[in-house]
Amino acid sequence: MPMARIPGNRRKRAPVFTVLAVAWAVLGCAPGLETLPPPATQDLPRRVEIADVPFFPQEDYQCGPASLAIALTHGGVAVRPRDLVGEVYSPARKGSLAISMLASARRRGLLAFPLSRLDRVMRELAGGTPAIVLQRLGPPWARRWHFAVLIGYDLERQEMILRSGRTRRLVMPFDEFAATWAPGQNWALVVLPPSRLPESAEERTFVAAVFGLERARQFPAAVTGYETALSRWPRSLGAMVGLGNSHYAVGDLAAAVAAFERATVAHPTSAVAFNNLAHVLAEMGRRDEAVPIARKAVALGGPFAALSKTTLREIERGR
Amino acid sequence: MLIRPSVFKPISRFVILAVAMLSLYPAPAPAAMVETDSVLRSEPSPDAAGPVSAERERLKRLLRRQAARDALRSHGLSAEEATARIDALSDAEVRRIAGRLDRLPAGAFHGAADGARSAALIIVVVGILLILVLLFAKLVPDDS
Numbered sequence: 158m159p160m161a162r163i164p165g166n167r168r169k170r171a172p173v174f175t176v177l178a179v180a181w182a183v184l185g186c187a188p189g190l191e192t193l194p195p196p197a198t199q200d201l202p203r204r205v206e207i208a209d210v211p212f213f214p215q216e217d218y219q220c221g222p223a224s225l226a227i228a229l230t231h232g233g234v235a236v237r238p239r240d241l242v243g244e245v246y247s248p249a250r251k252g253s254l255a256i257s258m259l260a261s262a263r264r265r266g267l268l269a270f271p272l273s274r275l276d277r278v279m280r281e282l283a284g285g286t287p288a289i290v291l292q293r294l295g296p297p298w299a300r301r302w303h304f305a306v307l308i309g310y311d312l313e314r315q316e317m318i319l320r321s322g323r324t325r326r327l328v329m330p331f332d333e334f335a336a337t338w339a340p341g342q343n344w345a346l347v348v349l350p351p352s353r354l355p356e357s358a359e360e361r362t363f364v365a366a367v368f369g370l371e372r373a374r375q376f377p378a379a380v381t382g383y384e385t386a387l388s389r390w391p392r393s394l395g396a397m398v399g400l401g402n403s404h405y406a407v408g409d410l411a412a413a414v415a416a417f418e419r420a421t422v423a424h425p426t427s428a429v430a431f432n433n434l435a436h437v438l439a440e441m442g443r444r445d446e447a448v449p450i451a452r453k454a455v456a457l458g459g460p461f462a463a464l465s466k467t468t469l470r471e472i473e474r475g476r
Numbered sequence: 477m478l479i480r481p482s483v484f485k486p487i488s489r490f491v492i493l494a495v496a497m498l499s500l501y502p503a504p505a506p507a508a509m510v511e512t513d514s515v516l517r518s519e520p521s522p523d524a525a526g527p528v529s530a531e532r533e534r535l536k537r538l539l540r541r542q543a544a545r546d547a548l549r550s551h552g553l554s555a556e557e558a559t560a561r562i563d564a565l566s567d568a569e570v571r572r573i574a575g576r577l578d579r580l581p582a583g584a585f586h587g588a589a590d591g592a593r594s595a596a597l598i599i600v601v602v603g604i605l606l607i608l609v610l611l612f613a614k615l616v617p618d619d620s
Contacts, residue, residue: 219583219584220583220584220585221583221584224583243557244557244561247548247551247552247553247582248551248552248553249550249551249552250551250552250582250584251582251584252581252582252583252584253582253583253584254551254577254580254581254582254583255580255581255583256561256565256569256573256580257561259564259565259569260560260561260562260564260565261561261564263564264560264564291581291583292585293581294585295585295594296594299594301584301585302581302582302583302584302585303583303584303585304583322585340581341581361516364516365516365566365568368512368513368516368566369564369565369566369569371512372563372564372565372566373563373564374563394515395512395515395516398510398512398515399512402509402511402512405509427515429510429514429515432509432510433509433510436508436509437509460514461510461514463531464508464510468508
């Protein structure tokens with residue numbers, strides 16, 4: 158697509174205006190918004206700052222591409238903000254939607270793991286992963302949405318540390334950060350190589366994040382992600398089926414069979430595992446093995462009963 | 477003949493729905509792998525029991541995706557780019573943004589530049605006020 162011309166970015170700016178902008182962000186905050194629940198932070202390091210997070214001042218392009226470039230580069234995919242404009246920017250909205258940021262990270266083979274609790278975000282920071290956050294800044298008469306990157310915090314001084322806009326190291330008090338973060342439903346995103354588990358990962362959320370890679374057709378990355386999931390949750394049905402489907406998508410049928418077989422052993426009542434296994438076996442020409450497995454899938458029924466029946470019929474007919 | 481673009485969306489939805497409905501009828505679903513998504517859904521939808529409702533569910537998901545793509549295109553994206561962005565989302569994520577894409581926040585704050593713009597605006601407003609006050613003071617006749 159043509160590069161979007163982003164209006165109004167080429168002005169000369171004086172540092173005093175940065176100060177003014179930050180001051181307005183403070184003024185714009187609704188007072189009394191919740192800070193951190195103290196028990197959740199007890200086992201966290203008191204002070205964290207990931208100093209090696211790169212910085213792309215948002216100059217010619219908007220905050221979305223700049224923040225994402227910072228996170229992707231730190232996650233191991235070196236990009237510049239301008240490489241990302243076409244993937245995250247929405248010209249008619251003159252900004253970037255959070256879902257486009259998520260999609261863009263996946264399209265580049267990195268795991269996009271959304272978070273919405275500050276203690277979890279802090280846990281990621283403590284584990285060395287910066288987090289993109291969506292904030293609402295500006296005075297009440299000129300509210301703006303803004304993406305920035307959290308790189309650290311200080312529990313003693315009650316401060317968050319960010320890469321934001323043209324400021325390489327912006328320190329923001331907890332209260333102020335919480336007030337600017339809440340209007341966007343506390344949206345935060347960490348971007349990781351699929352071989353790494355986020356600190357606060359749970360089976361369901363992590364496997365769902367890996368599935369995002371599969372959706373984005375980043376199959377080798379999805380395979381890595383599902384294997385990461387299985388090393389932590391060895392019985393995860395989602396990870397086994399996903400692993401089989403991702404292997405199948407790149408034509409590695411033997412590996413797909415292995416994954417689905419593992420799923421049928423660990424979850425002998427999963428019709429999905431049996432159906433997919435039968436399908437791949439038949440495709441490999443192993444019809445005699447496929448038939449009883451397809452029958453088993455039909456016998457198990459469930460929401461995909463019709464599909465299992467068709468699989469069985471086609472295998473028996475020998476296609 | 478000119479057709480207003482706003483007419484396109486409902487028509488395209490109708491066509492998609494009609495084609496989709498047709499596919500519900502005699503042809504059996506082709507044998508296929510079940511997508512990973514189906515084992516990730518935390519709770520099976522209550523009416524996903526029969527093959528028809530499973531198919532209806534699938535259609536709903538397709539239509540939601542199409543609507544999200546349309547919405548992104550109306551934000552000035554090409555068809556390919558809108559498709560690539562929506563394709564990279566799971567069904568659960570598409571459901572979360574369904575019908576809200578035009579209202580979802582778009583991060584655009586430009587820190588210093590926006591600050592500069594606001595500051596310039598205030599200076600202009602204060603300046604105009606000052607001039608008005610001075611003019612007004614001039615217009616009011618002096619007692620002396």
